Amino acid sequence: xxxxxxxxxxxxxxxxxxxxxxxxxxxxxxxxxxxxxxxxxxxxxxxxxxxxxxxxxxxxxxxxxxxxxxxxxxxxxxxxxxxxxxxxxxxxxxxxxxxxxxxxxxxxxxxxxxxxxxxxxxxxxxxxxxxxxxxxxxxxxxxxxxxxxxxxxxxxxxxxxxxxxxxxxxx
Numbered sequence: 001x002x003x004x005x006x007x008x009x010x011x012x013x014x015x016x017x018x019x020x021x022x023x024x025x026x027x028x029x030x031x032x033x034x035x036x037x038x039x040x041x042x043x044x045x046x047x048x049x050x051x052x053x054x055x056x057x058x059x060x061x062x063x064x065x066x067x068x069x070x071x072x073x074x075x076x077x078x079x080x081x082x083x084x085x086x087x088x089x090x091x092x093x094x095x096x097x098x099x100x101x102x103x104x105x106x107x108x109x110x111x112x113x114x115x116x117x118x119x120x121x122x123x124x125x126x127x128x129x130x131x132x133x134x135x136x137x138x139x140x141x142x143x144x145x146x147x148x149x150x151x152x153x154x155x156x157x158x159x160x161x162x163x164x165x166x167x168x169x170x171x
Contacts, residue, residue, distance in 0.1 A: 004065055004069050004072065005069075005093070005096045005100070007065055008062065008065045008066070008069070008100070009103065012083075012103045014058055015055060015107065016106055016110060018051050018055050019107065020110055022114055023110065023113055023117065025048060025051070026114060026117035026121065029041070029121055030117065030121055032044055033121055033125060033128065034124065066081055066086075069086065083100060086100065087101050
């Protein structure tokens with residue numbers, strides 16, 4: 001079991017490293033969203049996707065290790081064995097227990113920070129989309145208002161067909 005715990009610690013260490021690398025990337029993403037630089041946004045999203053792919057591979061490995069630990073400690077595969085529970089089960093192994101506990105706390109802190117950054121970025125993107133929608137509505141309204149010129153008898157004059165849509169489909 002000791003080798004499984006060491007392998008788990010190694011995997012969690014690698015995950016923590018990648019999550020910590022994502023924090024400055026998510027902060028940079030905030031600035032890119034504010035600048036409205038779509039090219040840079042695509043580039044940084046590609047960086048994030050690479051990190052997510054690495055984390056997914058490590059998560060799969062971690063799940064496999066946790067399943068193997070369940071077998072060694074005679075837990076049913078349907079039982080939920082999370083890191084916190086495993087830390088409690090390692091009462092006699094203080095060195096491993098301490099390492100896992102520190103990793104657990106660091107992962108929680110780092111992931112919490114990433115979640116906050118992602119919430120902020122999501123909010124900025126939603127605000128940007130709302131502004132784009134507002135601008136489109138203003139443009140469309142002004143185009144439609146241009147064709148509504150009436151005389152005092154309420155009969156429309158200057159009845160050019162300027163088009164009701166925003167885009168010219170004839171091009």
